[in-house]
Amino acid sequence: MNFQKKRKLFTCICAVILSVSVLIQASFPVLAAPEEPLSEAQQAAQKRLLLPIQTNELSYWPKGPAITAESAILMEADTGTILYAKNIHEKLYPASTTKMLTCLIAVEQCALNETVNFSYEAVSAVPTDGSNMGMDAGEYISMEECLYGIMVASANEVANAVAEHAAGSLDGFAEMMNQRAAELGCQNTHFVNANGLHADDHYTSAYDLALIARAYFQNDVLRRIGNTASYHFTPSAGQSEDFYKTNKHKLINGELSYEGIIGGKTGYTDPARQTLVTGCEQAGMRLICVVMKEESPAQFEDTVTLFDYGYQNFTKANIADNDSRHIINNSNFFYTGNDIFGDSSPILSIASDGYVVLPNMSTFEDLTPEIDYEAADLQKNEVAKIDYYYHDTLIGSGKIVFSSQNTHTYDFSSDDEPVTGRPDNVIFINIKMLLLIISSIAAVTILVLILHSVFYNRQDFRHGRQRKKQYRRDQRLKRKERRLAKRSRRRRRRRR
Numbered sequence: 001m002n003f004q005k006k007r008k009l010f011t012c013i014c015a016v017i018l019s020v021s022v023l024i025q026a027s028f029p030v031l032a033a034p035e036e037p038l039s040e041a042q043q044a045a046q047k048r049l050l051l052p053i054q055t056n057e058l059s060y061w062p063k064g065p066a067i068t069a070e071s072a073i074l075m076e077a078d079t080g081t082i083l084y085a086k087n088i089h090e091k092l093y094p095a096s097t098t099k100m101l102t103c104l105i106a107v108e109q110c111a112l113n114e115t116v117n118f119s120y121e122a123v124s125a126v127p128t129d130g131s132n133m134g135m136d137a138g139e140y141i142s143m144e145e146c147l148y149g150i151m152v153a154s155a156n157e158v159a160n161a162v163a164e165h166a167a168g169s170l171d172g173f174a175e176m177m178n179q180r181a182a183e184l185g186c187q188n189t190h191f192v193n194a195n196g197l198h199a200d201d202h203y204t205s206a207y208d209l210a211l212i213a214r215a216y217f218q219n220d221v222l223r224r225i226g227n228t229a230s231y232h233f234t235p236s237a238g239q240s241e242d243f244y245k246t247n248k249h250k251l252i253n254g255e256l257s258y259e260g261i262i263g264g265k266t267g268y269t270d271p272a273r274q275t276l277v278t279g280c281e282q283a284g285m286r287l288i289c290v291v292m293k294e295e296s297p298a299q300f301e302d303t304v305t306l307f308d309y310g311y312q313n314f315t316k317a318n319i320a321d322n323d324s325r326h327i328i329n330n331s332n333f334f335y336t337g338n339d340i341f342g343d344s345s346p347i348l349s350i351a352s353d354g355y356v357v358l359p360n361m362s363t364f365e366d367l368t369p370e371i372d373y374e375a376a377d378l379q380k381n382e383v384a385k386i387d388y389y390y391h392d393t394l395i396g397s398g399k400i401v402f403s404s405q406n407t408h409t410y411d412f413s414s415d416d417e418p419v420t421g422r423p424d425n426v427i428f429i430n431i432k433m434l435l436l437i438i439s440s441i442a443a444v445t446i447l448v449l450i451l452h453s454v455f456y457n458r459q460d461f462r463h464g465r466q467r468k469k470q471y472r473r474d475q476r477l478k479r480k481e482r483r484l485a486k487r488s489r490r491r492r493r494r495r496r
Contacts, residue, residue: 070293095267098196122160140238153245226263354398
């Protein structure tokens with residue numbers, strides 16, 4: 001066999017072997033390296049990802065994102081409208097987000113320049129490995145520094161010292177916390193300490209925590225302190241150390257950037273996992289986001305996701321600038337035209353501080369108003385409260401007020417039926433109708449008087465003519481009698 005034939009035979013054999021190898025590899029795919037099993041925390045997060053989102057069950061509501069938090073809420077602060085809801089009433093552990101209520105009560109009860117002393121109990125009642133800023137028993141700082149210590153450093157011993165200062169004892173302050181939470185509308189909340197350290201009977205819900213945050217962000221001082229990235233504690237007569245504390249909230253300290261952040265609070269314990277409260281304001285709409293029972297760093301990622309959802313799908317609208325529809329059946333029930341002096345200011349109007357939050361696919365005309373004349377929150381000069389619903393969801397409220405200064409007129413007429421009847425304890429007077437009635441009565445009275453005068457004048461005129469004729473007749477008779485008497489006297493004289 002020559003060289004050429006051997007080479008061809010070798011080539012054919014190699015080709016057959018290569019083809020068989022390819023076939024074998026195609027029949028038996030290469031097995032990938034086995035994936036590492038998920039940790040217990042990751043498995044729990046995957047289960048939480050599948051939990052239902054209550055607002056997504058509303059066919060008319062913008063669909064919200066799936067997140068791995070056990071519970072989460074996105075609330076518009078001015079109206080209290082719930083934009084996103086996932087297990088918002090579930091009782092969970094708040095951890096250090098508790099401190100927002102601690103600071104709220106402290107500002108409401110104390111002045112910023114008050115001196116707060118650190119007792120042995122306040123310092124020793126917290127674990128040394130927890131969040132603190134190294135205060136010792138016997139030291140003291142101002143209330144304002146305490147608030148920075150609580151919100152920026154999340155210092156547990158400082159929260160205790162503030163609690164003792166405000167209430168006299170830690171237990172007394174816990175009672176104040178529960179009372180204040182109830183006043184804010186919290187129904188699934190019970191606190192036993194001022195710092196949020198774990199206790200089985202220390203719990204709240206995402207909805208209740210949003211109500212607390214709503215009151216917190218209404219305070220200018222707390223909003224400033226709660227949005228501080230880092231604070232410098234300088235030596236003073238009460239404490240000798242010079243140190244900085246940095247906020248662990250990544251949307252506040254700059255680790256994550258998001259426009260409009262106005263403050264917030266982090267929280268963590270092993271049973272609570274990660275909790276986070278954050279406030280943000282863009283285009284005049286202030287949103288509050290609460291996520292509970294989450295794994296780091298997802299609490300920050302979920303918060304950003306929910307803020308994006310809120311600002312991309314909802315718009316805040318002033319009620320007085322948008323509501324021109326008629327919702328009262330009786331057009332004479334309210335007066336909305338010029339007043340008795342010809343002024344264009346309305347007698348009844350919509351208060352200018354009322355707002356609604358509209359899904360972007362809706363308009364103000366899509367809302368259904370409901371009027372309540374006996375609302376518990378009515379103040380002096382307020383006639384009624386109007387709640388606005390988008391389908392079955394409350395999205396804002398306004399007040400009808402007596403006002404000649406408000407330029408926003410609420411137009412009432414008979415085009416639509418009223419939701420509720422007239423209140424028994426309020427009398428409404430239509431000035432225009434009242435003046436019309438009075439004018440009509442006056443006109444009729446004047447007309448009657450004129451007719452009466454004309455009628456009796458004519459009667460008097462007739463009687464006068466008759467009396468004059470009778471007088472003339474009487475005068476003629478008297479003259480005739482005198483003439484006859486005169487003639488009779490003349491005859492008697494002649495006879496003599």
